[in-house]
Each structure stands twice: as C-alpha cells, then as structure tokens.
Amino acid sequence: MKAIQMTRDKSVTLGLLIVAFLILALLPQFTSGYLVTLLIDILKFAVLTVAWVVFSGPTGYMSLATAAFYGLGFYIAAVFSGTVPFPLLIMLAGASAFVVALGVGALTLRLRGVYFAIFTFALVLLVQNVVLEVERVVTQTRGRFVETVSTEGVYYAILIVFFLTILAAMLIRRSRYGLALQSIGEYEEAAAHSGINVVWTKVLTFATSAVFMGMAGAIIATRRTYIDPYIAFNLNTSFLPVLMAMFGGMGNLVGPVLGAALFTYIGEILLTRFPDLYMLIFGVVLIVSILFMPNGVLGLAQGVWRKMRGGGHAPS
Amino acid sequence: MHLLEGEGVSRNFGGLVAVAGVDFYVDQGEILGLIGPNGAGKTTLFNLISAALPPSAGTISYEGSPITGLPPYKICRLGIARTFQTVKIFAHLPTVRNVMVGSLFGTGSRSSATEALRIADEELEFVELSSLRDVPAGDLTLASQKRLEVARALATQPKLLLLDEIMAGLTRNEVEEAMDLIARIRARGITVVMIEHVMHAIMGICDRIIVLDFGVKIAEGTPAEVAADKKVIEVYLGEEI
Amino acid sequence: MIAFRDIFITGLLLGGIFALVSVGLTLQYGVARVLNVAHGEFIMVGAFMTFWLLGSANLNPLLSVAITGPVAFIMGFILHKTLFRRLMDTSPSLDIFEGKSLLASFGLLYVVQNLARIIWGSDVEGYNFLNSTVTAAQIPLNRLVALAFVVVLGGAFYFFLARTRLGKAIRASAQSPTTAELMGVDIRNVLAICFGLGLGLAAIAGSLLSTLFAIQTSIGLGYTVIAMVVVVMGGLGSITGAMIGGIILGLVSSTVTFxxxxxxxxxxxVIFIVLLLARPKGIMGK
Structure with missing residues (x-):
C-alpha cells in the first residue's frame, strides 16, 4: 500500500515537472523578449540555488564557493569561445567544475562550521586574484571577449540545465545518498561509525553540485561580450543563492526555486525603478528576510495556513 | 585466534597519556566488561578500536588482520559496531530512518532500500521501539535513544558490538531491561565489549573484566577475580563491588 | 641589508595597522559570535568621517578618533540589540546563528556601503597628513605616528580587558557564556558592548588609515579580507593572536611587495588558505 502511494507521488511530481518544462519550453514562441530575458535570469539563479541546496541543505556546510565554480564556467566559455560548439562548451564547463570541486572538497574536509564558510569565501577571492595575475602576465590583458549566442539559444540551454539540476537534486534526495547526507548533517561522527563513507559522500556531492554551477556560468557568459575576473568571480554569486534558499525555505525543492524566482524578480523591479538605491534596498530586504522569515516564504505561508485552519498542526 | 586483539595500544593528547600500552583481547561469543574510574581511558580505547582516533602507538587486529589506519566506516563494515557515551542520534530523522542508516550503509554488502528497511524494522522490534518507528529520534526519552543507538549498531550486522555506558542515567527498571537486552544480543552470537559504571550489572553479565586506571590495565579476570583484586579495591576505595 | 631593514620596518608599521583592523573583528566573533563581513565597511565609514571632519571642521585626524570611535560603538551597540539579538533568539543552535549572522552582515555590507556612496560619492579621496619622512630611515612620519597610536590604543585596550570589571566580564563571556551568566555577568549587554567595541575599533582604524592611504567608499571588503586573514591566523576570538597575526601579515606583505x-x-x-587547512585553530591554538 505504502509502495503504491509512493510511486503515485513520484509520477505526480514527474508529471508536474514535464508540464512545467513544456510550458517553459514553448514560452519563447508566444511572448516578448523581456519575459524571456527575465526568465533566463530567474532560471540561472534557480540553478545556482538548487545546486547549492543539494550539498549545503542536508549537510549544513555553508558553502560560499558558488562564485568560484560559476566563474570557472565563465572562463571556460571565454577560453573556448568560437572553437567549440555551445553544448560541448557547457559540458566542458560542468566537467571542469566537477574536477576542481573534487580537489577543493578533498582539501577542506577537516574544516567544519564557520571555518568551512570562511575557506570557501576566501577561495573565490583567491581564484579571482590568481586569474587576474595570470591574465596580466600571460595575456597582458584584464578581460576577455566571449562570442555571444542568441537569446533563445541561451534560454533553452539554461532551461535544460535547470531541469537537469532539479532532476539530480530529486534523485539525490530520494536515493541512499540523500539519507547519508542527512545523517552527516545531523551527526557526522555517528554517520561515519554507522558505515557511511563520510569523506567520499561529501566530496562527491559537493562536486556534483558544482557541475551545475559551472554549466550555468558557461551559459550566462555568452550573454556578455566582455568578462573579467571581477565579473566572473563575484562574491554576490556566492551569497545570493544562500539568501534565495533561505528566502524560499529549504524544506523541499519548491522553496529554493520560489526563492530564486521571487528574489530575482524583486531585484529586477528595484533595479528598474530605483537604479541608485537598488543595492541599498536589496541589503535591507536581505536583512529583513533573514530576520523575519526563519523558515523562508514557504515556511511563512505554511504558518499562515496553519493559523487559518485554527491552530492545528499542518500535515507534514 | 582472538576475535579482536590489541598490543601496546597507546594514545596521548599533547602531554597527557590517556591510554598507555594496553594489551587486550576479545574472544568470539564472550561479554567483556571494561571498567575503571572516570578518565581511566575506557572511552578512548573504544575510540581507538572504532578508529574515531588513531592510536599513538600499538596495533589492533580483528580476525587476525591489522585494522589500525582504516577509516571508521570500514571498521564498521568489517563488523565492529559501537554506541556512544553521550547519545549521537540523527535527531530530526524518524526513528526507523536512524536504524536504516546502519542497515543501508554499515553491513559491508550492498543491500537494497527495501531490504534495509526490513532489517531496520526487525532491529527496532528487537529493542522494543517498534511503536515509535515514525517519531523523530530527538523526541525519544534518553532510555529509548540509547536503545535506538543499539538498534542502529545492530542493523550493521556486527560480529562485535562496543557498548559505551548504555545504562548511565537509566532508572532501576530500565537497567534491568538493558541487561536483558544484552543477554539477548549475546544469544544472537554477537560478541560484546561494554563500558559500564553500574557495577551490579557488569558483575552480573560479564564473562571477563578488564580494569583500567590512568590509562593502564591494572587487573583482568573473571568478575570474582577482579572483585577480589587488591589494586582494584584500592582504586574503588569505599565502593562496594 | 638596507633593503632588508626597510622591508622589516615597513612591515612592522603595516602590521600595527593590520592588527588594529583585526582586533575589532576578533572581538565580534570571539564574544558575540558574529563573523561580520561588513567589518571593513565600518573602517571605511571611520575613514570618511575623519576626512569629512577635517574638511568641514578642520579637525585633526588623530583627534577625530574621539568622535568616530564612539559613533561607531553606538551604531554597533544598537545593531546588536536590534538585529543580532533577534537572530540569536530565533536560532535553534549556535551553528545556525553563526550562519545567519554571517548572511545578515552581508546584507549590512550592502546597506552601509551604499549609504556611504550616497553620502560621500564613489570617487577616490585623500589628504596630506604628516607625510614628511624621518630622515635617518626614510620612514614616513604619518606611519610612525599611526604605529605609536596603535601601540597606545592596544595597551589601553589590554588594560581595559585585564583590569576593569567590564573587561573581565568580556573575557569570561568569551570563554564560556553560560558560566559567565552564572557568575552574574549580564551576557546580553556584554555581547552588544563587544559588538559595539568591535565596530568602534574598526572606525578608529579607518580614521588612522585615512592619514596613510587614499580612500574610497568601496575599500571596505579589502580590509575585511585582511582582517579575516589575520584573525584566522591568530585564532578566531584571540585578541593577542590578532595582534601577532597582524604583525606577521604586515611583514609578509612588505616582503612580497618588495x-x-x-x-x-x-x-x-595563499597564507590564509594554507593556514586554515594546516591550523584551523590559528597559530596560537592548540
């Protein structure tokens, strides 16, 4: 009975996903350029946020390395721009991010809590400065040019990567690795003594989440003609997914996607209405959302729903 | 051949010697008690066996081959499971999921999720926690959490089980239940090493006892021999053994 | 040989500044458990306040610390009482609080930096102050003055921690908040005071820095990073460690720069990452 229930749940989720994919895939046929551009931005952040949640959500390790892998994607795109077809470029970026993340993950195993956050924070700045110096010495330039791809091409690419990210996140959550990651987040020592290869599980998941960050980077790089280390390895790229995940709520995968969509949209409105005050208001929104929505928008909505229903416990 | 054997096992923390050149063995099917005052190095010895810590010197062999240097998860998959002095459960996961971690990852052979779930339910039944299978483990009482740890350890299908003070903080009745549980574990053919402060429990169920004091083994023998040992009586001065 | 001496002296002078930049951060993390990414922004604010006071009231930059320090202290005190206090009350564990306060301080970084940009613009500013050199060793006078200032301030701060009642309460809270509370320390006020002191020290560092380097509203993050390197080097939360770490980084900096x-x-x-991996508890840690 239970098993039947579960397969039905699975097929409902899968069905919804396919419908969503179809709607999003057909959208450029019917609508104007602006919505597509906005959606590219939203999908980009959704990829980064969901990928971040895959590792940091269950394990509780707050990674701020997102910008490092995303920026790596930028540089793969710039270096191989024009010589390699677009899909191959994206895969190459994903593969490079995977390899780099394996190395970084293996190095940082000893660090826990805030030290891991500081390490990943510094990593982004280190990479930024190293690339800056390498470019200065080797190519004697600061930035590079990237061959652009049509808006529709970018849109479909990021859409496909988005669904791959969601699919991977769902598979990991539901597989044995999901349970392993959760138990690592709950009590790492007990997990290790219960037979979980803690090191490998953490590193592999970290690297898997980096794949999608790298791919997103390679895709979005083609939206710009010019990139430099400051654009590619920007700390905002590391912090925003964390905030979006918290904004949306991390209990399931809907939260991070919702958080990314709402946050990007709010940012977009602020940017067009108050270009000078944009960053300031953004900071305030950030602080307020951390302060007043400990469980994210979704948690807030569930809380309101619970109150409307008369104070009983919401079904989990 | 002994099931588990340690030679000159030592561990220092900076200048402090926690375990100093302890020789020990455990034979298949027995219940070995590990006693000694607080800070005698009992838990450290467990940590060395289960590879939570590397030893500073000495070797530990299991079924005849050395296991020093292996990571904790491999020790577990070889068949050495443990519980913790202060419970380390996965508090936000349902009870049955806690146990399933053991049966899914700790057995040494790859089992399907359905099979792992079946074993988890069996072990919950064994420690009499079936009625709480879907409750978050953090909501359980201390006594139940200790049983849960035992179930999680048993789910890894161990040959050797290390129990670290599973009776500490329990009521008299709960201690009786725990003693019964250990007897049933032995009946399954699982070898047990237990650290315990509850003397009547340890004297009642152990076949053999090792006494540690300041990291050194000061006595070893049957409960009756150990209780009559002069050094042991000195260490436990005034306590009734 | 002369090059070596110059490197050493420059490094020592720079190290004093780095130490000052970092002590505030280590105080905020060590006691209040806030890893304040906006730390450098308050250094920038201190620098611009000094620049502004010099321009509008012709106030001597060294004297302006009597204003910038207390103003930043009050800002920090209020920030902790409103923002971080609330986060602390709603976080189920210390780990979660540390994560959330790190993110909140990132929001703070945006707010402070952009307010400053609106008030002071985004141009590079600077002024000349005591930039004649002491002839024998070719050391700029302003650097010597800054170092002397750091030493005096460090001494005063050390005395405050070691001898005064509040200082002892702060040290007790850094070791163990629960024990401190049992011993009658009002932990809530101590945390807010420490956070305020951290920002006050940042602003004072900023005031001094403005006598040495050009300033811009975007300089904050660079100093935050330096402070983080120093603090990790000395051990998060260790005040002596921050002092020593600052000097070491100053020497490294002058050597590499040379x-x-x-x-x-x-x-x-590179130092930061290697240190973090090799000695996560800092060079002073066990």
Whole structure:
C-alpha cells in the first residue's frame, strides 16, 4: 500500500515537472523578449540555488564557493569561445567544475562550521586574484571577449540545465545518498561509525553540485561580450543563492526555486525603478528576510495556513 | 585466534597519556566488561578500536588482520559496531530512518532500500521501539535513544558490538531491561565489549573484566577475580563491588 | 641589508595597522559570535568621517578618533540589540546563528556601503597628513605616528580587558557564556558592548588609515579580507593572536611587495588558505 502511494507521488511530481518544462519550453514562441530575458535570469539563479541546496541543505556546510565554480564556467566559455560548439562548451564547463570541486572538497574536509564558510569565501577571492595575475602576465590583458549566442539559444540551454539540476537534486534526495547526507548533517561522527563513507559522500556531492554551477556560468557568459575576473568571480554569486534558499525555505525543492524566482524578480523591479538605491534596498530586504522569515516564504505561508485552519498542526 | 586483539595500544593528547600500552583481547561469543574510574581511558580505547582516533602507538587486529589506519566506516563494515557515551542520534530523522542508516550503509554488502528497511524494522522490534518507528529520534526519552543507538549498531550486522555506558542515567527498571537486552544480543552470537559504571550489572553479565586506571590495565579476570583484586579495591576505595 | 631593514620596518608599521583592523573583528566573533563581513565597511565609514571632519571642521585626524570611535560603538551597540539579538533568539543552535549572522552582515555590507556612496560619492579621496619622512630611515612620519597610536590604543585596550570589571566580564563571556551568566555577568549587554567595541575599533582604524592611504567608499571588503586573514591566523576570538597575526601579515606583505608587488593579494589568500587547512585553530591554538 505504502509502495503504491509512493510511486503515485513520484509520477505526480514527474508529471508536474514535464508540464512545467513544456510550458517553459514553448514560452519563447508566444511572448516578448523581456519575459524571456527575465526568465533566463530567474532560471540561472534557480540553478545556482538548487545546486547549492543539494550539498549545503542536508549537510549544513555553508558553502560560499558558488562564485568560484560559476566563474570557472565563465572562463571556460571565454577560453573556448568560437572553437567549440555551445553544448560541448557547457559540458566542458560542468566537467571542469566537477574536477576542481573534487580537489577543493578533498582539501577542506577537516574544516567544519564557520571555518568551512570562511575557506570557501576566501577561495573565490583567491581564484579571482590568481586569474587576474595570470591574465596580466600571460595575456597582458584584464578581460576577455566571449562570442555571444542568441537569446533563445541561451534560454533553452539554461532551461535544460535547470531541469537537469532539479532532476539530480530529486534523485539525490530520494536515493541512499540523500539519507547519508542527512545523517552527516545531523551527526557526522555517528554517520561515519554507522558505515557511511563520510569523506567520499561529501566530496562527491559537493562536486556534483558544482557541475551545475559551472554549466550555468558557461551559459550566462555568452550573454556578455566582455568578462573579467571581477565579473566572473563575484562574491554576490556566492551569497545570493544562500539568501534565495533561505528566502524560499529549504524544506523541499519548491522553496529554493520560489526563492530564486521571487528574489530575482524583486531585484529586477528595484533595479528598474530605483537604479541608485537598488543595492541599498536589496541589503535591507536581505536583512529583513533573514530576520523575519526563519523558515523562508514557504515556511511563512505554511504558518499562515496553519493559523487559518485554527491552530492545528499542518500535515507534514 | 582472538576475535579482536590489541598490543601496546597507546594514545596521548599533547602531554597527557590517556591510554598507555594496553594489551587486550576479545574472544568470539564472550561479554567483556571494561571498567575503571572516570578518565581511566575506557572511552578512548573504544575510540581507538572504532578508529574515531588513531592510536599513538600499538596495533589492533580483528580476525587476525591489522585494522589500525582504516577509516571508521570500514571498521564498521568489517563488523565492529559501537554506541556512544553521550547519545549521537540523527535527531530530526524518524526513528526507523536512524536504524536504516546502519542497515543501508554499515553491513559491508550492498543491500537494497527495501531490504534495509526490513532489517531496520526487525532491529527496532528487537529493542522494543517498534511503536515509535515514525517519531523523530530527538523526541525519544534518553532510555529509548540509547536503545535506538543499539538498534542502529545492530542493523550493521556486527560480529562485535562496543557498548559505551548504555545504562548511565537509566532508572532501576530500565537497567534491568538493558541487561536483558544484552543477554539477548549475546544469544544472537554477537560478541560484546561494554563500558559500564553500574557495577551490579557488569558483575552480573560479564564473562571477563578488564580494569583500567590512568590509562593502564591494572587487573583482568573473571568478575570474582577482579572483585577480589587488591589494586582494584584500592582504586574503588569505599565502593562496594 | 638596507633593503632588508626597510622591508622589516615597513612591515612592522603595516602590521600595527593590520592588527588594529583585526582586533575589532576578533572581538565580534570571539564574544558575540558574529563573523561580520561588513567589518571593513565600518573602517571605511571611520575613514570618511575623519576626512569629512577635517574638511568641514578642520579637525585633526588623530583627534577625530574621539568622535568616530564612539559613533561607531553606538551604531554597533544598537545593531546588536536590534538585529543580532533577534537572530540569536530565533536560532535553534549556535551553528545556525553563526550562519545567519554571517548572511545578515552581508546584507549590512550592502546597506552601509551604499549609504556611504550616497553620502560621500564613489570617487577616490585623500589628504596630506604628516607625510614628511624621518630622515635617518626614510620612514614616513604619518606611519610612525599611526604605529605609536596603535601601540597606545592596544595597551589601553589590554588594560581595559585585564583590569576593569567590564573587561573581565568580556573575557569570561568569551570563554564560556553560560558560566559567565552564572557568575552574574549580564551576557546580553556584554555581547552588544563587544559588538559595539568591535565596530568602534574598526572606525578608529579607518580614521588612522585615512592619514596613510587614499580612500574610497568601496575599500571596505579589502580590509575585511585582511582582517579575516589575520584573525584566522591568530585564532578566531584571540585578541593577542590578532595582534601577532597582524604583525606577521604586515611583514609578509612588505616582503612580497618588495619583490613582486602584484602578488601581494595572492600571497594573503595563499597564507590564509594554507593556514586554515594546516591550523584551523590559528597559530596560537592548540
């Protein structure tokens, strides 16, 4: 009975996903350029946020390395721009991010809590400065040019990567690795003594989440003609997914996607209405959302729903 | 051949010697008690066996081959499971999921999720926690959490089980239940090493006892021999053994 | 030999500044458990306040610390009482609080930096102050003055921690908040005071820095990074560690700058990352 229930749940989720994919895939046929551009931005952040949640959500390790892998994607795109077809470029970026993340993950195993956050924070700045110096010495330039791809091409690419990210996140959550990651987040020592290869599980998941960050980077790089280390390895790229995940709520995968969509949209409105005050208001929104929505928008909505229903416990 | 054997096992923390050149063995099917005052190095010895810590010197062999240097998860998959002095459960996961971690990852052979779930339910039944299978483990009482740890350890299908003070903080009745549980574990053919402060429990169920004091083994023998040992009586001065 | 001496002296002077930049951060993390990414922004605010006071009231930059320090202290005190206090009350564990306060301080970084940009613009500013050199060793006078200032301030701060009642309460809270509370320390006020002191020290560092370097509303993050390197080097929360770490980083900085100026930033990060991996508890840690 239970098993039947579960397969039905699975097929409902899968069905919804396919419908969503179809709607999003057909959208450029019917609508104007602006919505597509906005959606590219939203999908980009959704990829980064969901990928971040895959590792940091269950394990509780707050990674701020997102910008490092995303920026790596930028540089793969710039270096191989024009010589390699677009899909191959994206895969190459994903593969490079995977390899780099394996190395970084293996190095940082000893660090826990805030030290891991500081390490990943510094990593982004280190990479930024190293690339800056390498470019200065080797190519004697600061930035590079990237061959652009049509808006529709970018849109479909990021859409496909988005669904791959969601699919991977769902598979990991539901597989044995999901349970392993959760138990690592709950009590790492007990997990290790219960037979979980803690090191490998953490590193592999970290690297898997980096794949999608790298791919997103390679895709979005083609939206710009010019990139430099400051654009590619920007700390905002590391912090925003964390905030979006918290904004949306991390209990399931809907939260991070919702958080990314709402946050990007709010940012977009602020940017067009108050270009000078944009960053300031953004900071305030950030602080307020951390302060007043400990469980994210979704948690807030569930809380309101619970109150409307008369104070009983919401079904989990 | 002994099931588990340690030679000159030592561990220092900076200048402090926690375990100093302890020789020990455990034979298949027995219940070995590990006693000694607080800070005698009992838990450290467990940590060395289960590879939570590397030893500073000495070797530990299991079924005849050395296991020093292996990571904790491999020790577990070889068949050495443990519980913790202060419970380390996965508090936000349902009870049955806690146990399933053991049966899914700790057995040494790859089992399907359905099979792992079946074993988890069996072990919950064994420690009499079936009625709480879907409750978050953090909501359980201390006594139940200790049983849960035992179930999680048993789910890894161990040959050797290390129990670290599973009776500490329990009521008299709960201690009786725990003693019964250990007897049933032995009946399954699982070898047990237990650290315990509850003397009547340890004297009642152990076949053999090792006494540690300041990291050194000061006595070893049957409960009756150990209780009559002069050094042991000195260490436990005034306590009734 | 002369090069070596110059490198050493420059490094020592720079190290004093770095130590001052970092002590505030270590105080905020060590006691209040806030890893304040906006720390450098308050250094920037201190620098611009001094610049502004010099321009509008012709106030001596060294005297302006009597204003910038207390103003930043009050800002920090209020920030902790409103923002971080609330986060602390709603976080189920210390780990979660540390994560959330790190993110909140990132929001703070945006707010402070952009307010400053609106008030002071985004141009590079600067002024000349005591920039004659002491002839024998070619040391700029303003650097010597700044170092003397750091030493005096460090001494006063050390005395405050070691001898005064509040200082003892702060040290007790850094070791163990629960024990401190049992011993009658009002932990809530102590945390807010420490956070305020951290920002006050940042602003004072900023005031001094403005006598040495050009300033801009975007300089904050760079100093935050330096402070983080120093603090990790000395051990998060250790005040002596921050002092020693600052001097070491100053020496490293002057050495690398002498041989290969463009590698200075990279050297910071490499030291930082290697140290974090090799000795996560800092060089003073066990």
């Amino acid at each position: 041989f290969h100026p463009s590698l200075t930033m990279i050297a910071y990060y």
